Amino acid sequence: MEQLTELPIIDCTKINITLDDAEIDDNDLREFGEDIFESFKRYDVTSAVLTNHGISEEVVKAAERVTSELEKPDFKKIAPYFAPMKLGEEFQRKCDIHIDGEDGGIVKHSFATKHGVQLLTKKLMLLKKDKSGDTFNPENGRTLRFVPSLAQVSVLNIDDIIPGFNKAYNALFCESLKLAKRVLTALTFPLHTDRDYFNKMIEDIHTPGENGSALRGNILPKVPQDFPIDDQVVRINEHEDRSIITILHQANVNGLTVKTMSGKSVPVVHKGDSLLLQTGNILARLTSGKLPPTPHSVMGNKEQLQQSRISHAFLIFPDEKVELRCIDGSDTYPPVSAFILLNDLENQDLHGLKH
Template identity: 25%
Template sequence: MSSKKPDTTTIPIVDLGQLGEGVPTVDNLAQGLVMAVGGPALKRWSDNSFSRCLGVAGGPSEDELQRVAKELGAALTGVGFAYLKNHGIPSQQVEAVFSSASKFFSLGKETKLKYEKGPSQRHGYVAVDREKLDASAKFLELRETFNVKDMSYPLPDEEVPEMRMALETFRASCWALVSNVLTAIAIAIDLERDFFTSTQEELFKSGGESLALLRMAYYPTVPATVPPNTIRCGAHTDYGTITLLFQDDMGGLQVRDVEGRWVDATPIPGTIVVNAGDLLQFWTGGKYVATEHRVIIPEEEVRRQSPRQSIAFFVDPNAETLVRPLDGSNTYQPITAKQHLLNRIRMTYTY
């Protein structure tokens, strides 16, 4: 949409404006629709969410849609990351997930291991240093996670009963935001507006073939003595289409720019971080950039002695979607979304 050279060193703030207004903000509405997973109520809600992106009555104006598309497109073709402002997801929903996750991660090791993710599974608890995101695998990664594939899989309902409700409402709001973002990034590169959303409809089908994942991450306090090759999260790119990232205020996330320099993605209150994943880069022949990022151990003692939390909503196409460069080039070889995910997972987990 623009011939201006993209900024590859600064993570911009994109104000979603009217697109953020299309995200449901009433908790019980979102809850009721998610409880109807796969049913007519959910389909009506999803269709309505998509229609808000398309400039119909009650939705954003065409000028507003084009503005957001241009800004978001510039960010993802540049540094590959952006902060989303006025995104429409209530802070109470984010805080509720953070709170329930903190309660879970504070449980004893044996209790957490009851929910451990197996080698062939995507859902469940992952203990410290079981997931090696840095390709060299030389770092000790101080991080534990709980991955949520969908709400039909086991959750710690006995130990943290509030987690299920918090996740249900939060996931609904995330999907509404995702549909808006995917529509905008399609417009930015002159694709059909539903090109990306049409590949993701399995996202909310319980037990379906969606590869999307919600990850609650917990970075424990740093021991007084740690080996020099210790990090909170090793350098990596995300695997899918896009990722929504919710940070607490502890910081530590860094993004590698095209010059190889690490740029701090300092938390900005009220914003969400969005970034492109591998498959979006493949689809667009490298136009949208899946940027390497990591989470470092802070130098300040006060932050080393404070845990860090984040929530990532990983958006992937339906499992059998064949991803190939849309420009007809052979820059990337065709691959299904599922096969790419399996390839990356095999390189990541230690079992």
């Protein structure tokens, strides 16, 4: 196993999204999938940098522009325009649960619109001093989660608040989905399963209420000049994604760190238009734990904390009706419906338990 100083780089030229499906043969997909698997094994990490992927820089920049608007308006002014998602409501399972309390709560705001957009702040994004454990909250981080299959929920067009939001996020969602499908199809070869295994798992990705795959835009506001910084602070706590895979459009400010399977921290350096591939809890279960989820966090030094940090994560989930079974037939994890598992994982997040 090689000593890892930076993440492996995987070239997507032969499977990039500017190519039509007919231009990509199974040998190209097999080679790409085996490259990913080999890099995971060789470098002891279930994450890789993707280059030459074909996602338009213009589309990425458009999403960054509308996400930057989150830093301008005050939440108290925005909140009345959104329909709160309350515990017990039909679509609550699709939202991060709204819990307030003296301990700081998990989510300060959680709202959904008719376009499937949720606006929230999370305990995950509390700024925490690394040594003392004290917390500092400059309005937390802010997240907009764009979930097309939730589009029937409410009555507000978010374009009324952030002009051009839907066009920008829909374009990035669609291009990210196309790339994610190519990656997942490629992975079926080293996993020795049906070529359409993952495609069948996300057939309802655009069906209202059936799939929670999301494009999540995150902004971490810059901190006040007088905030005391000894060395590094935690901008986003270490966590794992609940997804099958996550395609991360890297932030304008460095600080992201991933952990190898043996627990070593590796900094992720922003490189042009490269993307980051990360594995999630669902894929770990499907592969009988052979591909564990990628633990990741965001740190910040004084220079980085004086800049607002914007990133976009595309998280792909299975349809809720899908029964999840280990691909190798081992039943290392017992069969379970995606709906039940995703709710269990969400509840574990809420109570601070390990997945």
